[in-house]
Each structure stands twice: as C-alpha cells, then as structure tokens.
Amino acid sequence: MFLIILILLIPLNLFGQEISQNSTLQELLEFSAENNPSLKAKFHSWKASLERVPQVGSLPDPTLSFSYFVKEVETKVGPQKAKLSLSQKFPFFGKLDLAEKVVLKEAESLKQELDWEKVKLFFEVKKAYFELYFSQIQIKISQENLLLLEDILTVTKSKYENNKTSFANLIQTEIQIEKLKDRIKTLNQLLKVRQANLNFLLNRSSNAILPEVKLVFENLTLNKELLKTEILQNPNIKSLEFLVEKEKAKTKLSEKDFYPNFTFGIDYAFTESGTTQLKDDGKDPLMLMFGISVPIWREKYSAKVRESKFRQNSVEQKKQNQLNKxxxxxxxxxxxxEDSERKITLYENTLIPKEKQNLEVTKTAYQNGxxxxxxLIDAQKTLLEFELNLEMAKTKKAISLAKLKMITN
Incomplete structure (x- = not known):
C-alpha cells in the first residue's frame, strides 16, 4: 500500500517528456513521434510483418499418422495389426529462400512507410504550429489597430464637439471599431480550433496548454537540382522500390511452382508372430517412403507468374507517378x-515603413482639418492589411520550407 501511495506522489513528468510553456518546436516534434496513434499503428504493422519471416522460411510441420487394421493383413511372416508413419514435405530448392525474401521486402517497405508517416506527421505538426502562430499574430495586430481606431475615435469626438467634423464621421469610426472587435472575436475562435488541431496531432486533449509559438524557418540549401536528386531518398519512393523488389521475388517464387515438391518418410508396421519357422517371423518391417508432387496444371502456374509481373509493373508506374508529383x-x-521572400522584403523594407509614415501624416492633417x-480610415486599413500580409508571407514561407523538407527528406 505504501509503495502505491509513493508512486502516485511521483510527478508524472518523470515518466516521460511533458509539454511546458517553454517547449520548443523540436520538443513538440519529439513528443508527437512518441505519442501519435497513427504513427504507433504504422510501427506495430511493421513489427508484425517481421514476425512473418520465420513463418514462411520454415519447413511445414512433419506428419505423424497411425493406422489400425480392422481386419488384420496376413503376410508370410505374420499378421500386421497397425502401422505408424512419419513424413516430411520439402519444397523445391530455393522456394523457402524466395518466400522469405518476399516477406522481408514487404517488411522493408512497411519500415519506409513508417518513416514516411513520421515525416508527414512532422510536417503536419509544423504546419499546425505555424498556423497557430499566424492566428496569434493576427489577433495581436488587430488589437493594436483597435487601439489606433479608439485613438481616432477620441480625436473625432473632440472635433465633433467643436463642430469641426460631421456626426456621420463619428458614427463611421464607431462602426469600424465594432467591425474590428467582431473580427477579433472570430480570430479568437479560430485560434481555439488551431490549438485543438495541434493538440490532436500530439495526442492530447483539445484544450491542453501549448507553449508560446515562434516562427522558425527550416535550414535548407535551396539548390533546386540538388533537392530533386534527394527526392529519390524520400521514404515514400523507397517504400515503392522495396515493393518492386518484392514483386520481382514473388515472380521468381511463382516460377518455382512449375517444379515438384518432395515428401520423405518412414513407415513402421506392427506384426505379430505367424505360424512359420522363418527367421523373420513376427518381425516388424520398416519402410522408407518417397513422394513427389506432379505440377501438371501449368496454366494455373503461368497465370500466377503473369499476375506477379503485372503487379510489379503497377508498382513501378506508381513510383514514377509519385516521383513526377x-x-x-x-x-x-x-x-x-521565392514569392514569399520577395513580399517579406517589400513589406518590411518599403510598404509598411512608408504606410506608417503616411498614417502619422494623415492623422496630423486630419486633426488640423x-x-x-x-x-485617415483608408490609411489605417491599409496599414492593417500590410502588416497582416507580411505575417502571412512569413507563415507561407515557413510552411513551404517545411513541406520542401518533407519531400526531400
């Protein structure tokens, strides 16, 4: 009882990695690899396929049979009462090795599928993480613009009280503020959806606490030709390559069906003493047995070979299609x-600084009538649009780099 209480008092994070407010994106990726159920399912499928290797690479079980003669079989040396037989089937030379190779190639394909599932999971986590960042920055920029509009409202009220602007301008400012408040509410709802999506990928409850998100760009060498060659190492492509090798081995295995299988065995007959004075009277005979299968249904085996070749061609075309994709x-x-980088440079170095300057000049001019x-409203809207476009371009670049890393592994 004391041991159970002691275990319950131990902090849960001692048993495994937990996510905290300070967790990095890399730590989230590691957590997803350990906890995502889809990845675990692929892992168990791969492990299960490995267990098939000793099954197909072994000989079939020997057969032990016992026969009892209801009516004794009379022989020269005495009546036979029963017979004991032991036999073992042996596939034609090379069949077991090829059957093992087929299963091994399938297992290697499943291992690559597992790696591909992990690579895809990492991309989905990164994408969800970056989208969450964009939602948070949208809310932050919108709240900053709300403060700006409220400042404009204060100026407009003062001007209206001094008969320097119309009531319509005052109402228009209030409308813009309410529209922006509604937009912030929508963005907060979307933020919860994106938090739930990231937690789903991490196999956590939808409202579990997540760390502060930061934009991180993949460190990739953007050499198009080099990256295209690295596509050949993509786990999805490697998986299809192993399936091609599997079908090649399966074709060779099917061709072995044209050759016979063998059976070796021994028979032992229980014989009682007869009425003769012969030396072998009543002696139990031991017989060696040899059997061979006769593969006469040739069309059946030919169809099996053709099936394997068609499957091989099918997988090769799938591989080529995936490479093209x-x-x-x-x-x-x-x-x-490239488009995102161009927009980031444009907004950061030109459009946003100029629009901020324009807004200040416009605001001062409006105050002075x-x-x-x-x-003034147009200048404020334009600045909001530019700031959001900048963050959208940064997010798109981060997601595109993450996807490029997924494809080129």
Whole structure:
C-alpha cells in the first residue's frame, strides 16, 4: 500500500517528456513521434510483418499418422495389426529462400512507410504550429489597430464637439471599431480550433496548454537540382522500390511452382508372430517412403507468374507517378518560397515603413482639418492589411520550407 501511495506522489513528468510553456518546436516534434496513434499503428504493422519471416522460411510441420487394421493383413511372416508413419514435405530448392525474401521486402517497405508517416506527421505538426502562430499574430495586430481606431475615435469626438467634423464621421469610426472587435472575436475562435488541431496531432486533449509559438524557418540549401536528386531518398519512393523488389521475388517464387515438391518418410508396421519357422517371423518391417508432387496444371502456374509481373509493373508506374508529383511540388514550393521572400522584403523594407509614415501624416492633417476623415480610415486599413500580409508571407514561407523538407527528406 505504501509503495502505491509513493508512486502516485511521483510527478508524472518523470515518466516521460511533458509539454511546458517553454517547449520548443523540436520538443513538440519529439513528443508527437512518441505519442501519435497513427504513427504507433504504422510501427506495430511493421513489427508484425517481421514476425512473418520465420513463418514462411520454415519447413511445414512433419506428419505423424497411425493406422489400425480392422481386419488384420496376413503376410508370410505374420499378421500386421497397425502401422505408424512419419513424413516430411520439402519444397523445391530455393522456394523457402524466395518466400522469405518476399516477406522481408514487404517488411522493408512497411519500415519506409513508417518513416514516411513520421515525416508527414512532422510536417503536419509544423504546419499546425505555424498556423497557430499566424492566428496569434493576427489577433495581436488587430488589437493594436483597435487601439489606433479608439485613438481616432477620441480625436473625432473632440472635433465633433467643436463642430469641426460631421456626426456621420463619428458614427463611421464607431462602426469600424465594432467591425474590428467582431473580427477579433472570430480570430479568437479560430485560434481555439488551431490549438485543438495541434493538440490532436500530439495526442492530447483539445484544450491542453501549448507553449508560446515562434516562427522558425527550416535550414535548407535551396539548390533546386540538388533537392530533386534527394527526392529519390524520400521514404515514400523507397517504400515503392522495396515493393518492386518484392514483386520481382514473388515472380521468381511463382516460377518455382512449375517444379515438384518432395515428401520423405518412414513407415513402421506392427506384426505379430505367424505360424512359420522363418527367421523373420513376427518381425516388424520398416519402410522408407518417397513422394513427389506432379505440377501438371501449368496454366494455373503461368497465370500466377503473369499476375506477379503485372503487379510489379503497377508498382513501378506508381513510383514514377509519385516521383513526377514530388518534382512538380518541388517546383511549386520554390515559387512559393521565392514569392514569399520577395513580399517579406517589400513589406518590411518599403510598404509598411512608408504606410506608417503616411498614417502619422494623415492623422496630423486630419486633426488640423486639412484632410478628410475617409483618408485617415483608408490609411489605417491599409496599414492593417500590410502588416497582416507580411505575417502571412512569413507563415507561407515557413510552411513551404517545411513541406520542401518533407519531400526531400
């Protein structure tokens, strides 16, 4: 009882890694690899396939049979009462090795599928993490703009009280504030959905606490030709390659069906003493037995060989199709990354600094009655749009780099 109480008092995080407020993206990836049920399912499928190797690579069980003669068989040396037989079947030479090879190649394919599932999981976690970052930054920027609008409202009220602006301008400012507040509420709801999505990938409850998210860019050498060659090492491609090798081995195994299998055995007959004076009277005979299968249904075996070859061709075409798809996605991702980088430079170095300057000038001009109210609202909306576009470009770049790493492994 004391031991049970002691175990219950031990902090849970001693038994395994837990996620805290300070956890990094890398720690989230490691946590997902240890806890994601889909990845665990793939792992157990692979381990199960390995257990088939000793099953197919072993000889079938020998057969032991006992026969009792209801009516004794009379022989020269005495009546036979019963017979004991032991036999063992042996497949044609090379069949067991090929059957083992087929299962091993399938297991190697499943191992690559496991690796591919892990790579895809890591991308999904990164994508969910970056989308969560974007939701948080959207809310932050929108709240900053809400403060700006409230400041504009204060100025507009003062101008209205001094008959320097219309009531319509005052109402328009209040409408813009309420619209932005509603948008912030929507963004907060979306934030909860994205938190739940990330927790789902981590196999945690939807409302579990997550760490502070930060934008992290993959450290990739953006050499298009080099990355295209690395696609060949993608686990999905390697998995299909092992399936091709499996079907090749299966074809050779099917060709072995044209050759016979063998059976060796011994028979021992229980014989009682007869009425003769012969030396072997009543002696139990021992017989060696040899059997051979006769593979006469040739068309059946030919069809089996053709089936394996068709399956091999099918897998080879799947592999080529996947390679083509990955190469296209690589081209597309390079475009997205370059486009995002161009937009980041444009917004950070040009558009946002100039629009901030424009907003300050417009606000001062509006306070002095030199510019219309609509000019101020447009400047505020433009700045909000630019700031959100910058963060969207950064998020897209991070997601595109993560996907490029997934494809090129």
């Amino acid at each position: 990955f190469e296209f996605e690589t081209e597309s991702l390079f475009f997205e990354i 030199k510019l219309d109210f609509l000019n």
